[in-house]
Amino acid sequence: MDIFQLPIDQLLLKRKGLRRQLSAAEGLQPVRIAVLGGSTTNEVVDLLELYLLASGFQPTFHQSEYGRYYEDAVVDPAALVGFAPDIVYVHTSVRNLQHLPPVSATAAELQRHVDLEFARYQRIWTVLKEKLSAQIIQNNFELPPYALLGNYDVVAAGGATRFVQELNAAFARAAESDPRLILQDVHTLSARIGLEQWFDHERYFSYKVHVTPEGSVALARSLTSLVRAIYGKTRKVLVLDLDNTLWGGVIGDEGADKIQIGRETPIGEAYTAFQEYCLSLQRRGVLLAVCSKNNEEIAKQGFEHPDSVLRLSDFSCFKANWEPKHENILAIARELNVGVDSFVFVDDNPAERAIVEAQVPEVAVPNVGAGISHFAEVVDRGRYFEEITISAEDLARATLYHSNAQRTKAESRFATYGEYLHSLEMVAEIGRFRPVYMDRIAQLINKTNQFNLTTKRYTLSELETIASDPNYIGIYGRLSDRFGDNGLISIVLGRREGTVLHLDLWLMSCRVLKRDMELAMLDAIVDEAKAVGVRTLLGVYIPTKKNGMVADHYEKLSFIKLGSEEDRITRWSLALDDYKKRNTHISIQQVNAIP
Amino acid sequence: MTSEEILKKLQPIFRDVLDQPDLVITRESNASSVEDWDSLAHINLVTATEKQFRVKFALGELQELKNVGDMCDLIAQKLPPENAPL
Numbered sequence: 001m002d003i004f005q006l007p008i009d010q011l012l013l014k015r016k017g018l019r020r021q022l023s024a025a026e027g028l029q030p031v032r033i034a035v036l037g038g039s040t041t042n043e044v045v046d047l048l049e050l051y052l053l054a055s056g057f058q059p060t061f062h063q064s065e066y067g068r069y070y071e072d073a074v075v076d077p078a079a080l081v082g083f084a085p086d087i088v089y090v091h092t093s094v095r096n097l098q099h100l101p102p103v104s105a106t107a108a109e110l111q112r113h114v115d116l117e118f119a120r121y122q123r124i125w126t127v128l129k130e131k132l133s134a135q136i137i138q139n140n141f142e143l144p145p146y147a148l149l150g151n152y153d154v155v156a157a158g159g160a161t162r163f164v165q166e167l168n169a170a171f172a173r174a175a176e177s178d179p180r181l182i183l184q185d186v187h188t189l190s191a192r193i194g195l196e197q198w199f200d201h202e203r204y205f206s207y208k209v210h211v212t213p214e215g216s217v218a219l220a221r222s223l224t225s226l227v228r229a230i231y232g233k234t235r236k237v238l239v240l241d242l243d244n245t246l247w248g249g250v251i252g253d254e255g256a257d258k259i260q261i262g263r264e265t266p267i268g269e270a271y272t273a274f275q276e277y278c279l280s281l282q283r284r285g286v287l288l289a290v291c292s293k294n295n296e297e298i299a300k301q302g303f304e305h306p307d308s309v310l311r312l313s314d315f316s317c318f319k320a321n322w323e324p325k326h327e328n329i330l331a332i333a334r335e336l337n338v339g340v341d342s343f344v345f346v347d348d349n350p351a352e353r354a355i356v357e358a359q360v361p362e363v364a365v366p367n368v369g370a371g372i373s374h375f376a377e378v379v380d381r382g383r384y385f386e387e388i389t390i391s392a393e394d395l396a397r398a399t400l401y402h403s404n405a406q407r408t409k410a411e412s413r414f415a416t417y418g419e420y421l422h423s424l425e426m427v428a429e430i431g432r433f434r435p436v437y438m439d440r441i442a443q444l445i446n447k448t449n450q451f452n453l454t455t456k457r458y459t460l461s462e463l464e465t466i467a468s469d470p471n472y473i474g475i476y477g478r479l480s481d482r483f484g485d486n487g488l489i490s491i492v493l494g495r496r497e498g499t500v501l502h503l504d505l506w507l508m509s510c511r512v513l514k515r516d517m518e519l520a521m522l523d524a525i526v527d528e529a530k531a532v533g534v535r536t537l538l539g540v541y542i543p544t545k546k547n548g549m550v551a552d553h554y555e556k557l558s559f560i561k562l563g564s565e566e567d568r569i570t571r572w573s574l575a576l577d578d579y580k581k582r583n584t585h586i587s588i589q590q591v592n593a594i595p
Numbered sequence: 596m597t598s599e600e601i602l603k604k605l606q607p608i609f610r611d612v613l614d615q616p617d618l619v620i621t622r623e624s625n626a627s628s629v630e631d632w633d634s635l636a637h638i639n640l641v642t643a644t645e646k647q648f649r650v651k652f653a654l655g656e657l658q659e660l661k662n663v664g665d666m667c668d669l670i671a672q673k674l675p676p677e678n679a680p681l
Contacts, residue, residue: 012639013646015639016614017611020614046639206654
């Protein structure tokens with residue numbers, strides 16, 4: 001059962017039973033969430049709990065006393081600090097605003113009122129950042145329930161509508177420049193529902209619940225997407241059917257020149273619009289793949305149609321054959337080296353959706369119905385590709401995977417693998433953690449699951465603490481080759497105790513597997529370690545469902561096995577006295593000593 | 596729908612929302628006689644009841660109710676008469 005498709009009355013009715021069922025799942029990731037509310041937040045928290053459980057989390061909540069979102073953070077934060085949250089959600093609404101300007105306000109007075117209101121929230125965020133290492137989620141504001149001046153309310157300096165818009169702009173600027181602060185866009189959420197379905201005046205007057213049950217569902221779902229994004233569980237791949245999904249008609253029956261696409265007919269317009277939506281996702285870093293029951297050669301002709309917005313080169317993987325779709329999806333996952341839990345599958349055929357949903361339950365299968373006009377809307381509403389930042393790596397990802405395909409082709413022409421590696425003309429930049437890379441380092445640590453020896457997660461602020469602690473040695477690696485820049489793709493973090501360095505983290509992006517990058521990283525960490533008198537490296541492998549590929553990582557690097565513990569954890573050691581450099585295929589670029 | 600029929604339909608709502616599969620409510624049941632019926636559960640019960648019966652309680656109406664029986668009578672008043680032309 002997919003609780004994301006359950007209607008709201010069922011959610012409200014069955015909540016406790018559903019919670020019991022969902023909590024029984026194994027391997028849920030614990031997350032501690034504090035909610036500082038300006039209204040009664042229990043309903044939102046109850047729903048959030050269900051959605052998080054269904055997304056693989058085991059949430060524990062702490063809620064502020066009613067309406068004490070400011071006091072519980074700024075005046076008396078002891079309870080909050082004691083709870084030690086991973087995430088603090090400051091949930092306030094337009095009803096909590098305290099500095100609305102008088103109707104007679106001048107432009108200067110409006111600005112002063114915005115500054116006063118903003119300063120109040122800034123005080124909350126500053127205290128939270130000082131006292132906690134948690135990520136902060138702060139909502140912006142829905143438009144006011146009443147517009148005293150009508151249309152002029154958004155124009156006049158004394159209009160409440162104008163005030164909320166100025167304040168929201170200030171919040172957006174604050175979140176843009178502060179990685180610890182994530183903005184929840186309640187302004188848009190409430191607009192999608194409509195303010196008249198958003199505010200619940202009866203429940204506000206009776207219980208201080210300020211939104212309708214539908215509003216609570218929207219808030220909880222958007223928070224779930226943010227939490228998934230914070231923990232790197234955002235989806236990355238959009239898998240698309242072809243006939244009646246990317247164009248109208250069946251290309252195998254009707255021929256490439258007869259498919260419906262382009263500006264000539266309403267149906268053609270609709271498929272063109274959906275292709276444009278898919279292309280926009282691809283340009284911001286989502287990988288596209290085809291999974292279609294078709295003859296491959298004929299299927300590809302669809303993208304040579306002059307009106308096709310998407311081109312063959314926009315797809316990172318193309319499966320058109322007669323195998324069952326779930327098997328093709330598993331094949332796509334293997335080829336792209338990405339887990340199926342980062343897939344979204346769009347198909348107009350409900351039978352195909354059903355089989356994929358049943359056979360590969362990790363894949364998100366939105367119920368797009370059969371009407372092409374709403375495909376983009378349904379996918380968008382699912383918030384599968386939520387981002388909390390956009391890094392240069394995200395934008396370059398599609399290009400990278402495409403270059404990988406070219407590399408695979410190049411590979412087949414060489415006599416030995418070493419010859420192939422040599423031909424790649426690889427250059428690595430390896431250095432200590434640097435402020436300019438901290439966002440990307442945190443992102444990589446929190447979303448790498450496969451090539452990850454310990455799967456330990458760190459928040460950005462924990463990493464900043466570590467970077468300035470002399471007992472830690474954290475190094476990153478970037479790798480480029482003649483096909484392109486792979487970006488920052490590997491991290492090793494060591495913790496020194498006397499002459500021993502414990503390797504708390506060793507991870508790498510799968511797009512640079514089998515490139516000897518791990519040898520270059522080992523050389524670098526050994527150099528750094530020896531420089532501070534370390535004589536032994538100690539590594540540990542903590543198995544998870546996803547990191548089986550690195551079970552023999554330390555063995556391959558000729559570490560000595562120290563034995564294993566319960567849960568198949570293994571420990572390894574390497575003596576450094578006679579260490580010789582291992583990497584031969586990658587040239588190392590020196591990083592200038594930048595603080 | 597009669598008040599008794601409404602009571603029958605309320606039964607599973609109370610069981611689900613309070614997660615007590617064996618709970619039996621009567622016309623005399625109230626917040627002090629039913630376990631876990633606290634102020635937060637009350638919001639959930641009211642919201643779920645409104646959704647199930649497609650009715651909306653007006654401000655102040657609920658404060659005047661003494662027990663589940665009164666609630667059934669109030670819902671009965673709010674439901675459109677049966678067999679009424681649509």
